[in-house]
Amino acid sequence: xxxxxxxxxxxxxxxxxxxxxxxxxxxxxxxxxxxxxxxxxxxxxxxxxxxxxxxxxxxxxxxxxxxxxxxxxxxxxxxxxxxxxxxxxxxxxxxxxxxxxxxxxxxxxx
Amino acid sequence: xxxxxxxxxxxxxxxxxxxxxxxxxxxxxxxxxxxxxxxxxxxxxxxxxxxxxxxxxxxxxxxxxxxxxxxxxxxxxxxxxxxxxxxxxxxxxxxxxxxxxxxxxxxxxxxxxxxxxxxxx
Numbered sequence: 712x713x714x715x716x717x718x719x720x721x722x723x724x725x726x727x728x729x730x731x732x733x734x735x736x737x738x739x740x741x742x743x744x745x746x747x748x749x750x751x752x753x754x755x756x757x758x759x760x761x762x763x764x765x766x767x768x769x770x771x772x773x774x775x776x777x778x779x780x781x782x783x784x785x786x787x788x789x790x791x792x793x794x795x796x797x798x799x800x801x802x803x804x805x806x807x808x809x810x811x812x813x814x815x816x817x818x819x820x821x
Numbered sequence: 822x823x824x825x826x827x828x829x830x831x832x833x834x835x836x837x838x839x840x841x842x843x844x845x846x847x848x849x850x851x852x853x854x855x856x857x858x859x860x861x862x863x864x865x866x867x868x869x870x871x872x873x874x875x876x877x878x879x880x881x882x883x884x885x886x887x888x889x890x891x892x893x894x895x896x897x898x899x900x901x902x903x904x905x906x907x908x909x910x911x912x913x914x915x916x917x918x919x920x921x922x923x924x925x926x927x928x929x930x931x932x933x934x935x936x937x938x939x940x941x942x
Contacts, residue, residue, distance in 0.1 A: 755932040756929070797865075803926035810871065813865075814865055
């Protein structure tokens with residue numbers, strides 16, 4: 712089972728700002744960078760955020776990340792219909808010597 | 822353009838073996854760690870294994886430790902996943918993923934299209 716906990720679902724209307732939380736521990740989020748991935752239906756995941764709120768080329772600045780202690784949050788502002796997808800947080804876990812993914816959050820744009 | 826192309830998936834009986842391959846192009850392969858990530862039908866992402874750019878360091882999820890072996894051939898720009906003693910719970914789409922930096926666990930900035938492994942009698 713995953714060591715990073717996310718809410719199973721989130722929703723918002725177009726233009727709104729939504730946040731998705733990710734709760735971990737001192738061995739992962741508390742001591743390592745957090746990464747966020749977006750997975751559109753039927754496709755491979757895509758890296759959204761890495762290493763202190765950096766975004767790969769092509770990812771809009773509507774996506775941002777914040778971290779505090781052993782938790783992190785992904786914020787999506789100006790919500791759009793194409794943001795409807797599954798979102799996963801991830802981090803390296805020092806105790807497990809393993810990369811761990813969150814449980815995943817399904818975002819619905821109403 | 823980075824491309825990752827997995828192959829080797831298929832139907833295998835419980836207890837059987839399978840070897841997945843991931844052919845990479847578009848970047849200096851030996852400079853980056855590589856991982857395998859799987860996704861069971863209708864489920865979330867699960868990291869399986871990682872290997873450093875040189876191949877000298879390997880890491881495994883507890884769920885596959887002792888059964889799966891990751892390796893790479895930098896002369897062929899290919900990473901492999903040898904899967905032995907397969908179980909029904911190993912059924913998943915297996916993705917090959919490239920780390921963002923030379924070290925492991927730095928975020929996967931490129932993914933393959935995935936290859937389906939089905940373990941069933």
